[in-house]
Amino acid sequence: MEEGCSTLVRSLEQKYLDDDDDVVQDLLFTGFTGCSPCKMASQRALELLVLNNMNIGTIGDSEKLATLASHVSEADLGWNQISQWSDVACILKNLPHLRVLNIGHNPLNPVINHELPVSTLHTIILNGTHLPFKTLQSFLSILPKVTELHMSDNQFNDDDDCDEPISTTVKTIHLNRCGFQRWSSVMNVVKRFPNVCSVFVCENPLKDVTHCKQFDQLPFWNFLNLAKTSIDSWTSLDHLSKMTSITDLRIPNIPLLDSLTNEERLHLIIGRIHQLRVLNGSKITGEQREQSERFFIRYYQEQKEKPAQYKTLIDKHGNLEKLVSIDLTPKKDAIVKLVCEEKDVNKEITISLEPTILEFMKFLEPKVCVKYTRMKLFLFRTDGRSEDFTSSTYNMPLHYFKIEDNDTFMVQEKIVVTKRRRPPSSTSSSS
Incomplete structure (x- = not known):
């Protein structure tokens, strides 16, 4: 442990235990409603453990950890100084009910050099840990029930062309703020999770989305969040329309839409991507889709360059008369x-x-x-x-x-x- 660092157990005691509750003995298992966090911890009722940014470098007394935190189901240990996998093993071993673990932004050793116990975790947060793919694969192998993986604030190596799956259980993956500039870099990570359903790539300097064969090998992928990326051309949305399994899309705050009104953004996205069922969190009804497709036709009917979807929508709705603009606001x-x-x-x-x-x-x-x-x-x-x-x-x-x-x-x-x-x-x- 680095000099000046605290232990997890000591930090837990300082935050959750009264000064006179040094050791838990002769516990009374009564109702916990209205108890303070200190009393709840001493009565083995602590379920949420939040010790982020506490300068924790190691675990400390593992037996005391097992006593104080045996009922913990969620543990937030982000932004600390945990580096040894032996400490991660100690956490997994002594918190048998753990379901969510955040060890993001800890200087974890890039190589797992300690045997890890199998855990029933379903959510693991590894933001800012910069773990290699092989290390990530080894770690997730002892987490057979994990379905949600957070790997934001990481840098990934595009030179690693291995197609071997990292996890077949992960359904949701977060890749926000990873510095992705090309869609191929995103796919190089996502393709390693063959059963993925939801992907977050927010706040990346990503300028395009490209339909590729790797996407076609991910049949369950139906949700994509591209908020605050750098997409600036309609070509990316044309490619999204070819990614037919994506039915739920979030794409606010991108340069492409900056000059458009809210109405234009809504209708032009729905008009281009025919398979969408949800846009930016709102369900697209049949009436909404028809309105958007008709708006799309009228928007492009007097423009020289028309998108590929224009002909498809003309075949569906026919040529439409241009709407007469009527101002119904009262005169002042x-x-x-x-x-x-x-x-x-x-x-x-x-x-x-x-x-x-x-x-x-x-x-x-x-x-x-x-x-x-x-x-x-x-x-x-x-x-x-x-x-x-x-x-x-x-x-x-x-x-x-x-x-x-x-x-x-x-x-x-x-x-x-x-x-x-x-x-x-x-x-x-x-x-």
């Missing part, structure tokens, strides 16, 4: 005529269509010199129709009435009749 203003014969007003003004009729009448008051409370308002449309605004419409916005340019508003002042008081009646008294 209009240029109208304002007329008030009593006040000799006849002019053209620009009005907002957002206010209510009552607010509009208050707006007109200084322009026509008629108090809004005495105002009678009419609308005469250019097509001959008219509108008489009553108190029942005062709270309705102007745009509700679909006012157009050159319509005329006419204001009249209400005639207020002053009621004359009746003179008091004279009465005569009878004697």
Whole structure:
């Protein structure tokens, strides 16, 4: 162990055990609901062990590890200083219920020089360990139930042309941030997992995807994540359309799509890749596919260079009429005529269509010199129709009435009749 490094057992005790719980004895197996992590560990209830970036260099007391962590099913030991395979063997041996193990970003010896016990792990994380293919093959051979493998942040050697499988049980493989620039480099790794179903190659400087014979030898591969790669041409998507087993694709944040709208991205990808069932996590319905294919036809029908899929979709849907673009958003203003014969007003003004009729009448008051409370308002449309605004419409916005340019508003002042008081009646008294 490097000088200054801690042991796994010591780090476990410091994080999960109280100071007075030095040794676990006379344990009481009661319900664990509401227990602190320290108490749970001391009562053999610890299932999730998180000791990443703790400067751990070795295991320490293996018997104490077996006592404290016998129920652990997930262990995160990433970003430590574990280098010896004897320590990895100790972990696998003393954590019999372990299902997920993260030993990524540890300086593991590139050669396995210690016998490893068979383990029931189903997920192993080896990010940033840079293990050679032969070492990886030896390690996975003692993990007969592993289905998910994380190998991100690794560098792979393209010169290794061996086609011997590394694992036949791995279904999901993560190869993010591995520096892949060519699709052949990706395939050089993936082809070694003949039963793979899902592949992640996010955040690689990958500029293209190419259909190749190695892909055709992977019949179960149906999911591919290309997020944040450097793909910048439609040719790659044309090749993806030939990889017919890929039905679930994630491809956001690539240069090819930067200049397109969200609608164009959706329709042009679905239109090109006919076998897709899921795109960027969203299921593609039959109605969605038809909309996308029709959009695809209209998008390319006036362009000189048309993709190969264009003819296929024309055969399916026929030649389509170009859609007429109709803007259905309400107008925000209009240029109208304002007329008030009593006040000799006849002019053209620009009005907002957002206010209510009552607010509009208050707006007109200084322009026509008629108090809004005495105002009678009419609308005469250019097509001959008219509108008489009553108190029942005062709270309705102007745009509700679909006012157009050159319509005329006419204001009249209400005639207020002053009621004359009746003179008091004279009465005569009878004697």
